[in-house]
Amino acid sequence: MSGSAAAVAVGPKLRLSQEDTMINGEVRTAADLVLSATRTLEAAAAEPTAAKRYVAAHLAAMRAAAAVLAVRARPRRGAGERPRGVWVLLGAVAPELGEWSRFFALTAGKRAAAEAGVAAAVSPREADDMVREAATFLDLAIASVGARSAASGTDGRLESVGRAAGKVG
Numbered sequence: 001m002s003g004s005a006a007a008v009a010v011g012p013k014l015r016l017s018q019e020d021t022m023i024n025g026e027v028r029t030a031a032d033l034v035l036s037a038t039r040t041l042e043a044a045a046a047e048p049t050a051a052k053r054y055v056a057a058h059l060a061a062m063r064a065a066a067a068v069l070a071v072r073a074r075p076r077r078g079a080g081e082r083p084r085g086v087w088v089l090l091g092a093v094a095p096e097l098g099e100w101s102r103f104f105a106l107t108a109g110k111r112a113a114a115e116a117g118v119a120a121a122v123s124p125r126e127a128d129d130m131v132r133e134a135a136t137f138l139d140l141a142i143a144s145v146g147a148r149s150a151a152s153g154t155d156g157r158l159e160s161v162g163r164a165a166g167k168v169g
Contacts, residue, residue: 030070030145037063037138044134050127051114057127057134058111061104064134064141065090068097071145094144100137 037060044056065086073093084092087105091098107130113121122130 030067033063033067033070034138034142034145037061037067037141041131041134041138044131047127050122050124051117053127054114054122054130055111057130058104058107061100061134061137062086064138065097065101065104068094068141068144097137097140097144100140103133104137 040056040063041060044053044060047053047056069086069089073089085105087101087108091101094101110121110126
């Protein structure tokens with residue numbers, strides 16, 4: 001990861017310091033990852049099947065975690081040290097998000113089963129819960145990377161995703 005101190009605007013009122021990270025061989029900024037997480041969460045809320053809703057919401061949470069890591073993590077791999085997963089790293093880099101990192105790490109197996117097509121892997125209720133949890137986590141991740149406003153920073157899209165998932169009254 002390399003970074004610059006410049007700030008970038010992501011919609012009105014959302015400003016993140018510009019940090020770069022590699023995702024699938026492509027350089028992505030924290031702002032890109034937040035926008036990607038938001039779009040993925042919007043898509044998750046609209047998915048007709050429980051399995052697809054669950055998988056997309058979990059992916060949105062992973063992208064939000066990657067945004068936090070892009071801003072706050074610094075590479076430190078010693079000789080022979082194995083790479084660690086996003087949820088392990090998140091817990092170490094952002095202890096205030098440790099409970100969330102444990103939650104998403106524990107639900108990764110269910111996500112893998114749903115992704116593999118196991119019919120009974122996820123119920124509609126579990127999928128809806130995952131969408132709500134991912135929306136809450138995305139709000140927290142945005143706040144963690146220095147956004148001035150978690151919901152209004154993306155033109156209210158996070159709020160509308162939460163409302164669609166039953167999170168916001």
